Amino acid sequence: MSKKTKYIKSLHKVILNFLNSEGSYLRTNKEKFYFFSWIGLSIFMTLEILLRFFVVKEIVNQINLNSIDHNIVKLFFHGVLLIVAINLLMFFASYFLQKVSTCILIPVFRERVAIKYLSKTINCQKFISSHQRGIIQGFLNDLISTIPEVCDYKFSKFIPYFFYVLFSLIFISLISPLSALISFFWLCSTCMIGYIQLYKKSSYAEKWAQLGSRINGKISDILQNLVTVKIFNQEQREISNLEKDYVQASTYDSKMALGMLRFNKLTYFIFLLFQLGALVLLLCELLQKQITSGDIFFVFFSFQYLFNATKNFFLDLERYQRLLFKCKKAQLYFNQFSSDMQTYKLTNSSTIDLKNKDITIKVSNLSFSYDSNNSPLIENLGLVIKKGNIYMIKGKSGVGKTTLIKLILGFLNPLSGSIEILGKSPSQAISEKKVFAMMQEQMLFDRTLYENISYDYDKASLDIVIDAAKKAFIYDEIIALPKNFQTTLGSPVQLSSGQKQRILLSRAFLKKYSVILLDEFTNHLDINLIQKISANLLALKNSGSTIIIVSHDPRVELYADKIIELNKTH
DSSP, X not given: OOHHHHHHHHHHHHHHHHHTHHHHTOOSHXXXXXXXXXXXXXHHTTHHXXXXXXXXXXXXXXXXXXOOXXXXXXXXXXXXXXXXXXXXXXXXXXXXXXXXXXXXXXXXXXXXXXXXXXXXXXXXXXXXXXXXXXXXXXXXXXXXXXXXXXXXXXXXXXXXXXXXXXXXXXXXXXXXXXXXXXXXXXHHHHHXXXXXXXXXHHHHHHHHHHHHHHHHHHHHHHHHTHHHHHHTTOHHXXXXXXXXXXXXXXXXXXXXHHHHHHHHHHHHHHHHHHHHHHHHHHXXXXXXXXXXXXXXXXXXXXXXXXXHHHXXXXXXXXXXXXXXXXXXXXXXXXXXXXXXXXXEEOOSXXXXXXXXXXXXXXXXXXXXXXXXXXXXXXXXXXXXXXXXXXXXXXXXXXXXHHHHHHHHHTSSOOSEEEEEETTBOHHXXXXXXXXXXXXXXXXXXXXXXXXXXTTTSTTOOHHHHHHHHHHTTOHHHHHTSXXXXXXXXXXXXXXXXXXXXXXXXXXGGTSOOSEEEEESTTTTOXXXXXXXXHHHHHHHHHTTOEEEXXXXXXXXXXXXXXXXXXXXXX
């Protein structure tokens, strides 16, 4: 291998290392060609404004207002043509640059990022579909949208800014070394102020990114568990928690914006002072005939654009900092998630539970239909549910068993008739924490097991939570986990359907409810678990709770005091 080939390969390696993660997304030589063309054109375009100034400088130097002759007009005409040619060149270069960026590279980055991080979670797809869909989707969307934008900032903005500042200082130093020195001192002071400002802001930016991810995760979590939120009448609490996060995120956003406002005003004030000093110096050099009027024009406007480039650099760097924290937060999550892929599996089981206290439910002439054009699913139904009994509601599929529970809970509005719980409307009874319900479509939150079990009991002690778990016969399987009750269901822990139901059921044993509604709680339970849990439900009944169980399981009839059979005639 020749020295030239080795040199080219080593240079290529150095460049790819500089590009960091962006280089890993480039696979074909064509993609690499477009990428390096993108960077090269970004650098070349920084010369556009300086070339214009240089042409104008030469024209100004040749113009004598007292004697404008044919040669000066010709020079002016040639200068204008040159500027137009430069503009046309920059127009086509800009078109190619934007085409490569937005139509080729950004889509490639977006696609490769999605594939890369989806591959990290492919082995736990079933687990994610059960628990972490919202969080995974939020972080993945952050990465897919953020990494291409980070690349765009790095190569379309920061590299051109750097070369523009470098070229400006070089050109100014060729004309007026003292002016270049003033420009350099101004640049150093601005960079120092900008660095201090960004350093102070970094903690705000990190917390802002964390809050943004947390808010997205919470929203997805709440939407997944709307039934649970409504059953326990926790809408206000969830909204309040979200509001606190939004207020805090807004506070950090305001602090960052205020910091950048101060930076802009302070650097502009310093710039005016340095600009005034440079102008005085240039006028002195002009009087001493060390420079020309065209040189003053070139240096003055180069200094102005030097200020704009530096200011815009720090403004974009502030936005880039936010994106970077957001991106790194998501990357850390995926890396930790994939490295933690241990398979803590629980054994079979399942259960559902609800809890009630003093209860009487009165249903009068109740009618309901999902479609007003069809005959009612429930028609003129009348029921009286008395305190301290276990009722079983059974019937063929589609007769409205689950629908009746939803009507009792106030999730659906009847066509006619009324429902009273303890002499109150369903919404009032639920708001007073008198009703517990466990529905078939309920899911667990992506929170700790302690938080899931104690969802309707603020600041419940660990002893109370342990007792509830024992009564739902899930305690032994929870303490077998490495973090037992502090295990987060967003970590690599796989729960069976039965275990999820028993965790939901354990909420019924936290405190006393007047009414307990259970929709098919025996699903996924073996006969042994049904007997054990039913015995604990009998204890709840004996303490004064009224329990209503929707089931088609004949084993439940053994524990029911009364059976209500629904059919199409109701």
